Amino acid sequence: MKSARKTGTKKSRGRPATGVGTQIGARWSPEVLEAIDDWRRNQTDLPGRPEAIRRLVELGLKAKK
Template identity: 50%
Template sequence: MLALAPGAEAPLPSGLLFCYTESMKKSSSVKQKIMGRPRTGTTPLMGFRADSTTRAAIVEWAESKPDKPTLSEAIRRLVEIGLKIKK
């Protein structure tokens, strides 16, 4: 029964019940999207700031190598070279 006013009731049309049950779709499981860029490695990320002349020098060094490493790879190689030098 559908309450219209206090004490007054009207029957709910039977066709209305079928309309609701047929149009309602079953819920489907939704996968959560992972935001951001996927991980590319397992080593911890390190960052630093370099002025434009230092960056240009690193890029120039990388371009002089036969395999043309990326900026990140060039920085890794230069750090390794610097750590191997004995004082």
């Protein structure tokens, strides 16, 4: 009689990985979030908040040079 268990790799639980890099969590004041949202609404492709923050950081780092 065969065993009821399957052999092989076990399926991992949870959400699959979505990207590469270091995740950084931060708390934002309502005023800063409002400014970010205002900026992103003026963009042609309306990025989400995380993408808007990434773009703003890149712009800030380029302006520093």
